[in-house]
Amino acid sequence: MGSWILRWAFDKRTYSPGEIATVSFWAENTGNTYLYFNEFVLEFDFGKYEIETVAGQIPPRSNRFLGIARIELPKNVVGRKVFVIRHRVYEYVNGEWVDTGVVEYEKRYFLSIYPRPFYRVFVSRGLRIEDRAIGDPIVEMIREWGFETVTIGIEVKVSEEQVPIAVRGEIERADAIIAIATPRHLDALTGLWRTLEWLYSETGIAYGLNKPMLIIKDKRVALGGLPSYLARYQKVPLIEFDPYNLDELRAKLTAVMPSFREWIETKRRQEFFEALGRLIIGGLAILGAITLPGVIGFLAGTSKR
Numbered sequence: 240m241g242s243w244i245l246r247w248a249f250d251k252r253t254y255s256p257g258e259i260a261t262v263s264f265w266a267e268n269t270g271n272t273y274l275y276f277n278e279f280v281l282e283f284d285f286g287k288y289e290i291e292t293v294a295g296q297i298p299p300r301s302n303r304f305l306g307i308a309r310i311e312l313p314k315n316v317v318g319r320k321v322f323v324i325r326h327r328v329y330e331y332v333n334g335e336w337v338d339t340g341v342v343e344y345e346k347r348y349f350l351s352i353y354p355r356p357f358y359r360v361f362v363s364r365g366l367r368i369e370d371r372a373i374g375d376p377i378v379e380m381i382r383e384w385g386f387e388t389v390t391i392g393i394e395v396k397v398s399e400e401q402v403p404i405a406v407r408g409e410i411e412r413a414d415a416i417i418a419i420a421t422p423r424h425l426d427a428l429t430g431l432w433r434t435l436e437w438l439y440s441e442t443g444i445a446y447g448l449n450k451p452m453l454i455i456k457d458k459r460v461a462l463g464g465l466p467s468y469l470a471r472y473q474k475v476p477l478i479e480f481d482p483y484n485l486d487e488l489r490a491k492l493t494a495v496m497p498s499f500r501e502w503i504e505t506k507r508r509q510e511f512f513e514a515l516g517r518l519i520i521g522g523l524a525i526l527g528a529i530t531l532p533g534v535i536g537f538l539a540g541t542s543k544r
Contacts, residue, residue: 241330241339241542242270243297253351256497257314260350264305268297273331274542276305278341283322283350285313293326312352315497318383319349330542339542354385358503361413361450363441366392370421370435373482377419377455380489384496389413406437407444414503416445418466420456421482439464446475451502453495457482 243266250261262281268274277294280287293306324344329336360381364374378388389395389409397405410416418441420434434456443465445452454466454477462470462477469475478495480488 240270241268241272241274241328242540243268243274243328244539245276245324245326247324249350253353254312255355256312256317256352258312260310260312261307262310263307264293265302266295266297266305267302268299271299273298275329275331275336276326277329278325278327279308280325281308281310281322282325283320285316285320315493317352317354317385317493317496319351321347321349323347328540328542342540344540353383354497354500357385357387358414358500359412360386360388361410361416361441361445362388362390362419363416363438364390364419365421365423365435366390370423373421373457373485374419376485377480377488380485380492381417384492384500406441410441410444410450411448413445413450415451415453415499416441418442418452418454420454420460420462420466422457422460434460434462439466442466442469442475451499452476453478453499455480455488 246265246267248263250263254260264279266274266276273296275294275296279290279293281290282288288308288310290308290310293308295303295305297303323346325341327341328339330339331337362374362378362381364370364378378390382388391397391402391405391409395405395409418438420438423435442452442454446465446469452469452475454462454470454475456462456477456479458479458481466475470477476495478488478491480491
């Protein structure tokens with residue numbers, strides 16, 4: 240029975256969307272028979288790459304360089320993306336090459352993909368425990384798109400009397416604002432949920448400063464005041480989310496965040512609204528637990544004869 244250790248190394252620790260990633264492969268034959276590797280596949284949670292540039296024969300008790308793969312990363316994929324490695328192995332037994340099949344490794348790894356440059360975004364959101372239970376995961380999704388997030392009371396702490404000045408100062412310094420509207424109180428007259436009062440003030444300041452703005456609203460919340468007006472007349476884009484299905488929100492953000500970044504860079508608001516109009520919800524593959532980062536890794540395998 241053949242045995243080996245497969246090793247690989249990516250050329251960078253992190254990549255930007257749309258960038259070419261280069262990964263090198265080596266194999267150590269730890270057994271006593273000749274082995275031949277080919278038909279390599281890198282399968283990510285967003286798709287797979289069939290690699291034709293990596294293959295080779297490895298004599299017993301030796302190491303061999305198998306080749307380099309260059310893969311183009313999608314322009315609309317960000318975050319830590321899970322992947323697995325598969326390949327076919329042939330073993331030289333009794334004077335002939337025997338196809339031992341495709342090796343399916345169980346371990347999963349990840350590659351980090353983050354946009355550049357980083358933009359600073361002011362996030363208007365609630366600070367209470369029930370607000371942060373939803374807001375914190377959403378902010379992590381925002382950060383995946385190359386944003387440094389700032390919220391008064393979380394990243395920036397000031398005394399109560401300094402809050403109004405600090406809010407305006409941070410919004411002025413920010414490249415954009417994202418408001419997360421979560422339920423705050425139930426309106427006894429209408430039976431609808433209203434959001435926190437600070438959200439109205441902070442969006443008002445941002446609108447007055449002509450900052451690119453995005454509102455992410457819990458579908459149970461009924462917006463009022465300026466945010467409602469801005470969303471209704473397409474002055475500011477609005478995305479609704481289900482608090483019990485944040486994977487759906489992640490898919491929505493994947494569809495619109497490249498254009499939001501473009502809006503920040505060029506101030507071309509209309510292109511963002513066009514992207515929002517083309518929004519298509521897609522499913523997310525869940526591949527289970529991640530074991531190790533994928534910058535450098537190794538896997539041990541055996542031929543099953």
